[in-house]
Amino acid sequence: MIQDIAPLQLNNAYRNKIPSEDSYILAFQENRIFLKAGEEITYLSYGEFKAACRKEQKELPECIYLFSIDTEDYFLADFWENCEISGFGWHKMFAVRTMRPREKVFTAATAWHLYGWYRDNRFCGRCGEKLIHSREMRMLQCPCCKNQVFPKIAPAVIVGVTDGEKILMTKYANREYKRYALIAGFTEIGETAEETVKREVEEEVGLHVKNIRYYKSQPWGFDSNLLLGYFCELEEHEAIHLDENELSLAEWVDYRDIPDDSEGLSLTREMMFFFREEQNKKQKNIDSQNN
Numbered sequence: 001m002i003q004d005i006a007p008l009q010l011n012n013a014y015r016n017k018i019p020s021e022d023s024y025i026l027a028f029q030e031n032r033i034f035l036k037a038g039e040e041i042t043y044l045s046y047g048e049f050k051a052a053c054r055k056e057q058k059e060l061p062e063c064i065y066l067f068s069i070d071t072e073d074y075f076l077a078d079f080w081e082n083c084e085i086s087g088f089g090w091h092k093m094f095a096v097r098t099m100r101p102r103e104k105v106f107t108a109a110t111a112w113h114l115y116g117w118y119r120d121n122r123f124c125g126r127c128g129e130k131l132i133h134s135r136e137m138r139m140l141q142c143p144c145c146k147n148q149v150f151p152k153i154a155p156a157v158i159v160g161v162t163d164g165e166k167i168l169m170t171k172y173a174n175r176e177y178k179r180y181a182l183i184a185g186f187t188e189i190g191e192t193a194e195e196t197v198k199r200e201v202e203e204e205v206g207l208h209v210k211n212i213r214y215y216k217s218q219p220w221g222f223d224s225n226l227l228l229g230y231f232c233e234l235e236e237h238e239a240i241h242l243d244e245n246e247l248s249l250a251e252w253v254d255y256r257d258i259p260d261d262s263e264g265l266s267l268t269r270e271m272m273f274f275f276r277e278e279q280n281k282k283q284k285n286i287d288s289q290n291n
């Protein structure tokens, strides 16, 4: 999955640091990120960034420390729109998903999540004063009313609804993502993740489920989410009633027909393949007992 970057390690504890020449600078505009695309993603070093600022006679913008991956530090900065640095350019965040290597895709998604939070929290939501970054932690504080603003992460569930050898697969309506997905939705205030599972399945396909089991979680910075994966079983056989605002398709797919198009990034796909492998093992056991 996107976060599986071992032996590399993400260190996301906030530190009050300034960039060095070989630190990396990440910049975003609307839904785009500044990078050099090729065989592999290249990010701009602080040294290159400083040289570009000098050449364009631009003042060096403020750089906010994001995180490090092993010994490489990453910082966030504001670039000017027509920033020209040989080979680098603005790329849609959606396109980054299919780029390589995985740790650089994870870097982009995590930085994008932080960028969105900083962009949307310049002023205090309580009194309107400009917020100031804490020196000790990732927190913005209001100097006037002392309001503390912490990073915003939206928990959401991914649900593998199964019925014997079949799993319920869906396709989203009106989204850029066109491949098979699983039922998914945000946790509402006041409910447990397990209750979200039940509610989302009922809302999206009109089915009732039981035996809800936690699988794994995944940080998904593209949408500011923490995804919680669950499997559950169909309680009784009922017809699917599709919520057409959310989904364009929901159908039962036999484990043998799960399409083999793993991008190795998402929890959704890992759950589909996990189900397929589990069913394969079961089938092999049955076959060996019959022989």
Ligand SMILES: [Zn+2]
Pocket: 124, 125, 126, 127, 128, 129, 142, 143, 144, 145, 146, 147
């Ligand atoms: Zn305030």
